[in-house]
């Protein structure tokens with residue numbers, strides 16, 4: 316089995332106490348069986364605290380009981396540090412805490428990992444990059460990679476889309492128009508569709524309202540960070556087409572996502588040419604609200620399918 320990641324993947328480091336939108340706040344934290352067994356062996360007051368703060372569901376799953384209106388992890392300190400890391404070491408963390416914001420896509424002969432944009436540090440890293448998006452092989456047994464017939468068609472097709480996205484001889488808008496229907500290039504027209512989706516945080520709804528005033532074309536001055544975001548969406552979401560066959564819808568979803576992030580950044584910064592900080596924040600919000608909700612991604616894919 317081979318392991319691939321984007322080349323910038325090893326540069327990611329969690330900024331923990333400096334993080335303004337910690338993944339330990341507002342997200343359910345599932346506990347896998349190995350972690351539960353580890354926590355059951357913790358003695359003393361921390362062991363009792365762990366037991367008190369774990370909810371066990373009838374279906375056998377378990378998660379931490381989040382605290383307060385903000386829904387904080389019970390082991391997140393006020394200064395943003397994790398008590399479990401401090402008192403038991405990093406190896407005490409559950410799989411989901413160890414992995415976040417990393418994601419994995421599985422194929423017959425390879426695993427592809429990447430960074431989810433719902434993490435503010437991952438979003439900052441992505442929009443700050445200058446170099447083209449490129450995959451690197453981390454691990455492999457030296458044997459040729461096995462691929463299904465479908466995958467043999469899929470990988471070159473995906474590479475063509477990534478090449479189009481990164482063809483810096485073309486204006487960015489032309490590249491987008493090659494990847495998806497031109498109607499998607501005016502994201503402000505799709506705000507009503509986004510209002511109908513599941514909402515995680517009311518600040519997203521307020522931002523959608525502000526975006527009404529920003530029906531401006533994507534600025535070529537933002538081409539580089541938008542290209543980086545586009546490649547991240549294509550890399551993460553095209554893989555799902557091997558399961559559901561939604562090849563063109565997933566490419567269109569990636570284009571629409573980049574347009575929405577640009578428009579959200581304009582609204583956040585009150586500028587037709589938003590800077591990197593606004594683009595990263597808009598990417599974080601969009602990813603948390605849309606990309607990390609299977610229900611919302613599915614609803615958008617169905618909407619894009621009807622458009623064709």
Ligand code: SF4
Nearest residue numbers: 329330334338434436
């Ligand atoms: S959101 Fe990212 S940077 Fe913030 S605490 Fe989580 S992993 Fe770390």
